[in-house]
Amino acid sequence: MGSRPARSSIRSVLRLLLVEDDQAFSTFVTTALGTGGEPLELRTAADLSEALRELGDIPPDAVLLDLNLPDSQGLATLREVLAACPEVAVVVLTGLDDAAIARAALKLGAQDWLVKGELDPAVIHRAVRYAVERKKLTNSLVQVQKLEVVGRLATGVAHEFNNVLTAILGSAQLIEEAANAEAKASALALLRRAARQGTALSRQLLSLARNPPNNDAIVPVSSLIDNALGLIQAVLPASIQLVIGEIVEADVRLDPGQFDQVLLNLVLNAKDAMPEGGTLSLSVTSGRGALGQTVIDAGERGGSFATVLVSDTGTGIDPSLLPRLFDPFVTTKGSKGTGLGLAVVTEIVARFGGAVQVESRRGSGTTFAIILPTSTSTTPAQE
Amino acid sequence: VSAVRKDPAEIDRKGSTDAGAALPRGRVLVVDDEDLVRLVIARKLQAYGFEVQEARDGVAALAVIHQARPDLILSDLNMPRSNGERLCLDVKRDPATAQIPVLIMTGGPTDEARMRAAGCVGILYKPLPDELCQYITSVMHGERLDPSGV
Numbered sequence: 001m002g003s004r005p006a007r008s009s010i011r012s013v014l015r016l017l018l019v020e021d022d023q024a025f026s027t028f029v030t031t032a033l034g035t036g037g038e039p040l041e042l043r044t045a046a047d048l049s050e051a052l053r054e055l056g057d058i059p060p061d062a063v064l065l066d067l068n069l070p071d072s073q074g075l076a077t078l079r080e081v082l083a084a085c086p087e088v089a090v091v092v093l094t095g096l097d098d099a100a101i102a103r104a105a106l107k108l109g110a111q112d113w114l115v116k117g118e119l120d121p122a123v124i125h126r127a128v129r130y131a132v133e134r135k136k137l138t139n140s141l142v143q144v145q146k147l148e149v150v151g152r153l154a155t156g157v158a159h160e161f162n163n164v165l166t167a168i169l170g171s172a173q174l175i176e177e178a179a180n181a182e183a184k185a186s187a188l189a190l191l192r193r194a195a196r197q198g199t200a201l202s203r204q205l206l207s208l209a210r211n212p213p214n215n216d217a218i219v220p221v222s223s224l225i226d227n228a229l230g231l232i233q234a235v236l237p238a239s240i241q242l243v244i245g246e247i248v249e250a251d252v253r254l255d256p257g258q259f260d261q262v263l264l265n266l267v268l269n270a271k272d273a274m275p276e277g278g279t280l281s282l283s284v285t286s287g288r289g290a291l292g293q294t295v296i297d298a299g300e301r302g303g304s305f306a307t308v309l310v311s312d313t314g315t316g317i318d319p320s321l322l323p324r325l326f327d328p329f330v331t332t333k334g335s336k337g338t339g340l341g342l343a344v345v346t347e348i349v350a351r352f353g354g355a356v357q358v359e360s361r362r363g364s365g366t367t368f369a370i371i372l373p374t375s376t377s378t379t380p381a382q383e
Numbered sequence: 384v385s386a387v388r389k390d391p392a393e394i395d396r397k398g399s400t401d402a403g404a405a406l407p408r409g410r411v412l413v414v415d416d417e418d419l420v421r422l423v424i425a426r427k428l429q430a431y432g433f434e435v436q437e438a439r440d441g442v443a444a445l446a447v448i449h450q451a452r453p454d455l456i457l458s459d460l461n462m463p464r465s466n467g468e469r470l471c472l473d474v475k476r477d478p479a480t481a482q483i484p485v486l487i488m489t490g491g492p493t494d495e496a497r498m499r500a501a502g503c504v505g506i507l508y509k510p511l512p513d514e515l516c517q518y519i520t521s522v523m524h525g526e527r528l529d530p531s532g533v
Contacts, residue, residue, distance in 0.1 A: 155491060159461065162490030163417050165510035170423035173513055177430060190423055197419065238466035 015060040016128060018044045019051040019081075020093065021069050025116065029064065029124065037125035048072040048080060055085045061132045062089040064114070064124075067101065075104055079353050082109050083216075083253075086351040089135035091127050109350045111135055142261075142347060145340040149264050150205070156234035160201055167194035204231050204260070215255045218375045221284050221306050222247045224256060228263050232282075235268060239277025247284045250306040253375040254352045262348050265341040266310040266368050272333060273314025273366060281311040291357035291369050304374045305354075311367040317360040325358065345370075408432040409523050410451070414444045414458035414470065415488075424457070424511070431516035441465025445473060448480055455523050457507075460489040460498075468501045475502035484522050 016033070020026040026044055033040050043060065045051035047069045054060070063085075067077045081090060092105045092113040102113035111131035114124065171194060174187035204227065225247055236242055270280050288305045317325065317332060324330045326346045331339035349356050353373050360366040411433045415421040418439075425435045436453055438444035440462040448456070456474065460467035471485045487498050490509040498506055504522055512518065 159489075159491035162509035163420050166490075167417075167419045167423045169510045169513070170420075170427050174423070174426055174430060183430075187426070190419065190426070193419055194423070238461040238463065241463060 013039050013041050014062060014128065014132060015041045015058070016043070016062050016064065017051065017054050017060040018042060018064045019046075019048070019069065020044070020064070020066045021046050022066070025066075029119070032119065032121040032124060035121055037121055038129065040125075040128070046070075048077055051081065052084050055081065055088065059085050059088055062091060062111075062128050062135075064091050064093060064128070065110075066093045067105070074101065075108060078105050078108055078110055082351060083353060087135070087139055089128075089131040091131045107350070109347070138347060141340065142258075142344050145265075145344040146261055148340060149261055149268065152268055153205070153231060153235055153264065156236075157201065157205060157231070160230070160234045161198065164194050164198040164201065167191075167197070201230055201234075204228070215257060216253055217256060218251050218253045219256055221250050221252050221308070221372070224252070224259050224263075225282065225284065225308075227256070228260050231260070231264060232267050235264070236271060236280065237277070240271060240274055241277075241279045243279055243281045245281055245283030245309075248286045248306060250284070250286060250304075250374045251376075252306060252352070252372045254372065258348045258351070262345050262370060263308070263310070265345050266370075269341060269368075270310060270312035270314065270366070273312050273316070278313035278365075279311075280313075281309070283309050285309065288355070288371050291359035291367060303376075305371050306374050308370040308372065309367060310370075311365060313365040316362040316364060317358075317366055318362070319360075322358065322360065326356065407434050408520060409454040410434040410436065411519060412436040412438060412444060412447055412453035412456045412458075414438045414441065414456065414462070414467070416440055416459065416462040420459075420509075424515075428516060428519070433516070433519070441467065441470035441473070444470050448474065448483070452480065453483060455519055456483055456485045457519065458485060458487055460487050460493060461491070467503075468498060471498070471501040471503050486519070486522065 018026060018029055020029065023046075026046075030042060030044070033042055043054055045054050048071045051063070051065075051069075055063075063081060065078065065081060067074055069077060072080060078090060078092060081088070086109075090105075090110045092102060092110045093116055094102045094105075094113050096115055096117050098113075098115075105113060111134050112127050114127055168191060171187045171190040175184055175191065178184035178187055225244075229244075233242060267280065274280070285307050286304070287307060321330065321332060326342045327339075330342075346356055349370055349372075355369075355371040357369040357371065358366065408431065411428050413421055413424050413428065413435060414437075415424070416439050421437055421439075425437055428435050436447050436451065438447045441458070442465045444456070444458065445465075447453075456470070458467040458470050465473070467487045467489075471487065474480045474483055474485055484504045485502065486505045486507055487493075487503045488507040488509055488511060493506060493508075495506055505518075507515070507518075
């Protein structure tokens with residue numbers, strides 16, 4: 001599936017890429033990994049650009065990553081690696097006093113960290129194996145949750161297709177009964193229009209189900225919202241009013257299918273929070289947002305941002321639940337929810353190099369902010 | 384509010400028509416927020432001989448109804464602003480319009496009992512039957528056919 005080299009689950013030899021500019025340390029790790037433990041296929045890179053080349057060639061299962069390289073420093077190094085290869089398990093190598101950096105790396109999507117002064121072969125082997133297995137689980141979680149979203153969309157989309165079919169069957173009948181060529185041509189035009197609407201809808205569904213992820217493209221954020229509107233309208237009942245606010249012009253670099261998954265998760269949550277109806281507002285502002293609670297911090301990253309805001313006028317979230325809201329299996333919906341939606345939102349937005357914020361008030365509603373780094377590239381937008 | 388397709392004054396509601404003019408089968412208000420769906424239904428009804436009015440949602444529909452009273456309302460359920468159920472309740476509450484039959488159409492699962500309670504005479508599931516026009520005629524004449532038998 002897809003253009004990436006297939007990674008067989010049967011292959012047992014782990015592919016590991018060591019990214020380290022200190023030659024002595026690199027040799028130490030190479031020697032350590034050669035002595036005992038499970039067999040590993042080890043490649044090395046001495047700086048970020050070499051690492052990115054290696055990642056593009058044959059993606060490894062795991063990367064042992066020194067954050068401070070000649071051509072890249074700190075968490076930016078991790079972001080570049082994850083952006084190039086979101087499915088790879090990254091174990092960060094840190095110094096003795098870098099606990100804060102290590103924790104920030106985990107929030108950004110690293111699986112683990114190893115302190116350089118405390119290494120022995122068994123520790124490295126175990127950390128790499130754990131990291132790979134954990135990353136596999138996270139990747140499959142995103143896939144499973146995607147199915148959940150698609151399932152929840154089904155009713156709304158069937159509804160939309162029935163509208164399209166009404167137009168198709170109706171215009172077919174008009175063609176059959178047309179009194180003259182002009183009437184027939186006009187009915188044919190309606191038929192085509194209806195078929196095109198159906199095509200657009202199925203394309204949206206397919207873009208959501210697209211696999212594998214990492215179909216990154218530079219796209220205007222307004223076109224992302226436009227493209228998702230059909231599905232959003234399909235899932236909202238008549239009792240919920242959709243209000244589209246200001247949408248700033250900005251290009252972002254991300255996987256549009258995964259963005260749809262993020263947005264639909266937030267929309268479905270908003271819908272569930274408004275059983276008696278209400279208003280769902282959607283807007284995109286420039287800057288970093290300023291809501292109460294931030295999960296994944298994009299704060300120390302330079303550059304400019306666009307913030308997608310999804311607000312509902314629903315029941316709000318219990319304040320005691322807010323700190324754990326983005327953890328897997330935490331749900332406000334009792335047995336109706338799986339608790340995967342927001343965990344996956346966080347996972348995907350971290351892959352985009354972005355941040356998630358939330359603010360909620362009991363009885364008056366909830367706002368989620370998805371903060372996305374904007375792309376300065378002038379590459380034409382892809383469909 | 385969508386344009387009323389024909390000036391109501393042009394049509395003799397009692398059926399006494401000018402020589403050569405086709406006898407209108409009645410006036411139907413089609414309410415749907417999907418422009419294409421509304422357009423196709425309207426064309427179909429016109430081809431059959433109905434006079435057609437159009438509206439995008441329940442609020443716009445009420446304005447049209449008070450301009451020129453239709454003989455039947457064919458309304459989508461799921462619409463922004465005032466939906467089909469709300470429209471039905473509004474029409475039935477006003478003595479001036481209460482006798483106008485309302486047909487609800489929908490593309491999804493529907494609480495039929497609730498729709499009947501709101502006062503609608505029938506529920507049509509999209510895609511609509513080929514015999515839509517015949518069914519509408521029968522409802523206009525007070526024969527409340529079961530739409531599933533259409």
